[in-house]
Amino acid sequence: MSTDVRKILAEFLGTFILVFVGGLAILSSGAAGDSSLVIIAFGWGLALLAALYAVGEVSGGHFNPAVTLGALFDNRVDTTTLIFYWIAQVGGGVIAGYLLLIASSQEQVGQMATVPGGAGTMETFFIELALTALFVMVILKVTTSEEFGGSALMAISLTYVGIHFAAYPLTGASVNPARTLATAIAGAQGTDIWIYLTAPFIGAIVGWGLYKLVTTGEVGVKVDELID
Template sequence: MKKFIAETMGTAILVLFGCGAAVIAGADGTTGIGLAGISLAFGLAIVAAAYGLGAISGAHLNPAVSLGALMAGRMPAAEFVSYVIAQILGAVIGALLLYLIASGSAGWTGGLGQNGYGAGYMGEYSLTSALVFEFVMTFIFVTVILGATQPGAATAFAGLAIGLTLAAIHLVGIKVTGVSVNPARSIGPALFAGGAALSQLWVFIAAPLLGGALAGIVHKAGLTRAD
């Protein structure tokens, strides 16, 4: 139960801080924090959750990360299912809190930091671009997580390394998809935003899960392990 609560709280923090930075603080670098600021918010949210809750659950906060851990042999299937349920619940709670806050502004346009691609979304990148980006970046992200938390690694700095990696991924790809690399992070906002966010949601579930699974398989094979 402690792990379930920690994963729920941590994922809510990630969505509230990261998506909240995009919705409330603004992507306009002139009047808001800009894309770099949003990227940093996602990274700092991971750092906060990792050091605040990591000792309880490992602070996966992401079904793709948990799937990578499962494939790497680091967690049993039953625990994986529990983590995913907690993560999705946390993302929905985070998105709900953001909705309640953002909708109180007369200038709110209805966005909740949802992911997307194609015409009308950010850089208007194609479906292929979105799939490749989400798959590759999730593979890299989960590889870093598994490497930074493996025996022999400087695990005291793992939260910082993971958070900075997520920030770097956002710096590269916000204009491509808004950056998911996390099915739960995509599900929460999409449920409230509706429309294209829901119809395109499969991309942000399938590609990250495949990337995370491959990272776990590669790690278990010893290709990204220190031993």
Template sequence: MGIEEQEISKIEEGVGTSTTAKTSGDAAFCSSASVVTITQKLIAEVIGTYFVIFAGCGTVAVNKIYGSVTFPGICVTWGLIVTVMIYSVGHISGAHFNPAVTISFGIFRRFPYKEVPLYIAAQLMGSILASGTLALVFDVTPDAYFGTVPVGSNTQALVLEIICSFLLMFVISGVATDSRAISEVAGIAVGMTILLNVFIAGPVSGASMNPARSIGPAVIKHVYKGLWVYIVGPIIGTIAGAFAYNLIRSTDKPLQDLVRNGSFLRGSTSK
């Protein structure tokens, strides 16, 4: 009996040790600095995207329903809300709020590849939640739809989205990724770029420049006309904009050296 009791005791101790180790491992995982950090970033992206869409699309809905905002007011609102949210959470998550921007940062090695899907999911969640809130608060009829639908042809809207997204990412690359830039005005520069783009392309394409901005309202109100334009256009435009800026980032090396070394992708040349 003594031997059996010892074996049972060892088994119990082994089980207890295994359970304790598992619990300790789970606690370590939950308290890991990297896990906490990425969680904070994702929460910041959800909140930031939520308020960008809530304010921007909200003014579109209010203007269509009550007619009290006017088109210039919509443009200013988009620029202001992006500026405000960049200064609010930019130091936490980088203030992407845009899957196309996140993808471009990932391609040009300005952002970890493994975090790209997480950021995109957070941005889409923020947009869908904001769009759902607007749908609950306002009586959104088809005429008051606050999403983006091409006014002209899909091709016309696609070209405008590519051009506007190019300019947006070109500015972001200049003010947010180049150490020679004045980082304190990055939020203002990006916000004013969006304001300008909405003035130019808003009446034709809606000036989305952001797949999340178009997907959220489309999912909530089930309006998918031309949605592919607002997914493909911004992604092509932002990649091209980042590529263009990285080509001119360095002025002390010939183009053939930049291409040969891949510096135009890394953006890690002298600044």
């Protein structure tokens, strides 16, 4: 099997693990009472950590179209890789979403789809944008700095846990278009889905810009390198 095929398969499997285990955490949280947010936050964070350890070394461990976009702007992937990663990420997420129907109803899976909670539409948009920017900035930083070493995966996962503690009651804390699209399709839930298919991509670019500004003091992208 070629290296490129293995990378695409890794993104498919990693996103599947993330959405399936994270979705099960939401289902389990229903009987947890006041501890539900803890279960959800650590459920998604540990699901990401498991996916990173399982297949992250093969593909770079994106499992998120917004992260792949940030990697494109940082010249870590090319546009062809981005397209195939996006297809794999959405595919893995959708399969996970439909398998969750075995353990729950379509209505319950639909409730897993990230929709605005305690925040209004525009508040949700800007929260998702800001948190995706933070997430992408952390990923770009810890995966290039030798000082983090083996703790990089833990830093990424704990950031994801923190994002859920901060925003799950407000927005559903997606910061991942594939995650939202997967559960929205399987659960037939499309409420304000446009927010989660736009804000994270904008946030990814903002996060990349902040990363470059902090690490190099300048922000610039070579368009010809993006389209190679």
